[in-house]
Amino acid sequence: MKGIHILVFILILNSLIPVFAGEPTHYAIRLSTAPGSTTSQSVSLLWGEGGKTDDDHHYSIYCNGKLLDTTAMTYYDVKNLHSDSSYHFQVKLQNKKNKVIYNSNLLYVRTSLSPKYFNIKDFGAVGDGKSLDTKAIQQAIDACNKQGIVVVPKGVYLTGALFFKSYMTLYIKEGAILKGSSDLAHYPIVRSRFEGIEGSQYASLINGGTLLSGGIQEFSIRGKGIIDANGENLINQQKKEGLGYRGRILSLMNGENICLEGVTFLQSPAWGVHFIYCMGVTIKDVYINTRFDPETGRKYKIHNGDGLTIDSSKDIVVYNTTISSQDDNVSIKSGRDNDGRRVAKSTDNIKLFDCKFLGGFGVVVGSEMAGNVRNVLVNNCFYENTACVSQLKAPWGRGGVIENITFKNIVHTDSIHHDNMWFRGAICIDQYYGIENPDYTVRKEVDENMPTIRDAWYENITISKKYGFGMYLCGRPENYVKNIYFRNVEIHSENGIYGRHLDGIHLKQTKIIPITGETFEWVQTQNIQINQ
Numbered sequence: 001m002k003g004i005h006i007l008v009f010i011l012i013l014n015s016l017i018p019v020f021a022g023e024p025t026h027y028a029i030r031l032s033t034a035p036g037s038t039t040s041q042s043v044s045l046l047w048g049e050g051g052k053t054d055d056d057h058h059y060s061i062y063c064n065g066k067l068l069d070t071t072a073m074t075y076y077d078v079k080n081l082h083s084d085s086s087y088h089f090q091v092k093l094q095n096k097k098n099k100v101i102y103n104s105n106l107l108y109v110r111t112s113l114s115p116k117y118f119n120i121k122d123f124g125a126v127g128d129g130k131s132l133d134t135k136a137i138q139q140a141i142d143a144c145n146k147q148g149i150v151v152v153p154k155g156v157y158l159t160g161a162l163f164f165k166s167y168m169t170l171y172i173k174e175g176a177i178l179k180g181s182s183d184l185a186h187y188p189i190v191r192s193r194f195e196g197i198e199g200s201q202y203a204s205l206i207n208g209g210t211l212l213s214g215g216i217q218e219f220s221i222r223g224k225g226i227i228d229a230n231g232e233n234l235i236n237q238q239k240k241e242g243l244g245y246r247g248r249i250l251s252l253m254n255g256e257n258i259c260l261e262g263v264t265f266l267q268s269p270a271w272g273v274h275f276i277y278c279m280g281v282t283i284k285d286v287y288i289n290t291r292f293d294p295e296t297g298r299k300y301k302i303h304n305g306d307g308l309t310i311d312s313s314k315d316i317v318v319y320n321t322t323i324s325s326q327d328d329n330v331s332i333k334s335g336r337d338n339d340g341r342r343v344a345k346s347t348d349n350i351k352l353f354d355c356k357f358l359g360g361f362g363v364v365v366g367s368e369m370a371g372n373v374r375n376v377l378v379n380n381c382f383y384e385n386t387a388c389v390s391q392l393k394a395p396w397g398r399g400g401v402i403e404n405i406t407f408k409n410i411v412h413t414d415s416i417h418h419d420n421m422w423f424r425g426a427i428c429i430d431q432y433y434g435i436e437n438p439d440y441t442v443r444k445e446v447d448e449n450m451p452t453i454r455d456a457w458y459e460n461i462t463i464s465k466k467y468g469f470g471m472y473l474c475g476r477p478e479n480y481v482k483n484i485y486f487r488n489v490e491i492h493s494e495n496g497i498y499g500r501h502l503d504g505i506h507l508k509q510t511k512i513i514p515i516t517g518e519t520f521e522w523v524q525t526q527n528i529q530i531n532q
Helices: 002-014 134-143 231-241 337-343
Strands: 043-046 057-063 066-071 075-078 086-095 100-103 107-110 117-119 128-132 148-152 155-159 162-164 168-172 176-180 189-194 197-202 206-208 216-223 226-228 250-253 255-261 264-266 273-276 279-284 287-289 308-311 314-319 322-324 330-333 347-353 356-358 363-365 373-384 390-393 401-414 427-430 452-474 481-508 511-514 520-530
Touching: 043 086, 057 075, 066 075, 075 086, 117 134, 134 148, 134 155, 134 162, 176 231, 189 250, 197 337, 206 216, 216 250, 250 255, 255 273, 308 347, 330 347, 330 373, 363 373, 363 401, 390 401, 390 452, 427 481, 452 511
Parallel strands: 117 148, 128 155, 148 168, 155 176, 162 206, 168 216, 176 226, 206 250, 216 255, 226 264, 250 273, 255 279, 264 287, 273 308, 279 314, 287 322, 308 330, 314 347, 322 356, 330 363, 347 373, 356 373, 363 390, 373 401, 390 427, 401 452, 427 452, 452 481, 481 511, 481 520
Antiparallel strands: 043 075, 057 066, 057 086, 086 100, 086 107, 189 197
């Protein structure tokens, strides 16, 4: 029993690790602010990886030594603060009798100055859904002072590409819609990155920073309004004209301390929300939909409509967010082939928790991963009719490493998708991604083109998949996928597990229940441990 008690203690500590891996701490609870979340009146606090504490415990939040509130969650929004003021916060884990189990560190926060507001209607915006309001909105953005707020009131504002700057907020009120123009002339050609390669592209509806001349800092988009990129009306025009790759709903480059909160993002000509070379980003209480019209339910006539793309970026936290997509719900990348190796910027420390993924292909790492992807956590998320829970894809030519990937506390159902060369299982690790009929006998040179996948953990996951494999795990004959761990995973699927070119697969407390196919099929594998 002593060993069991020690194990439980370790698991509790492990659930209370810092928000971003690698932070030194002397506290069982590491309290921090969500990147870019501090305003003149509020701040978002984080101290865990999502999910709720059990019924016998709660978290108490203290502000300046006084009890502020209690919660079962591992995050909390503090509101109604005074501007330009200092505060300190602490979180305590307590039991039903209010005995303190763990304390957090003391966190010191200073709110920003009271902002000046710039209402776009004061600059001539009409908001009737017909008049072009680009000039008025851009004038409000350009006039906005440091820490100022550009306000979009109720109405439909037709606009072309907008270009934002550092140290400002775009606040879109409930009932307000920024609607993308369908005129290509309203989207200039810019330098950006798509599918891991830098090049010429149509500007996105919302733009910030550049690849070379400067980034965007301390920028936020907040409110309960909508940003609709009008992708259906742009996609074929941009493809036909072909002056660059298609734009996005939002594209931020070289950003730092960015926050998206509360806003809805709809239909893009290509990917939806795209972060390129960014550091310190919070996405919370956001809805991204690149799949269907929320009013009619009609599916958008767009493709490559990934919901959220994290591209050679670090320290990203996403929570309480819903992403509906007809492609990847979340795509985590770091550059493609030679151009990705030239840029050599990795993606590190990505956390997604308490999110919903509807439709689409799930949370995907790769296939552009030439700059390496490390330290990704997906926790306490719900998937409905997504092709995959997790897809790690790294075809030959990409190079780079995918490692330290964790998925846990997941519920997944899918009654729609059939396996194909783009996704081959609910849990999918595929080094032959995009190849319809792979020849597994062909060996390649082990050089900079050879990708590596290793060290992934899957825990407390239930999967119900009508078609295809529960798991498809496939490395290369020259470079096996290594060290993949499963604990407390239950899969009901058409077929069980297919594994090839693997070294070190560990399944504990795992149930694979195929409908018709084999439970396990192992080809050229070693060190396979099942429920030992």
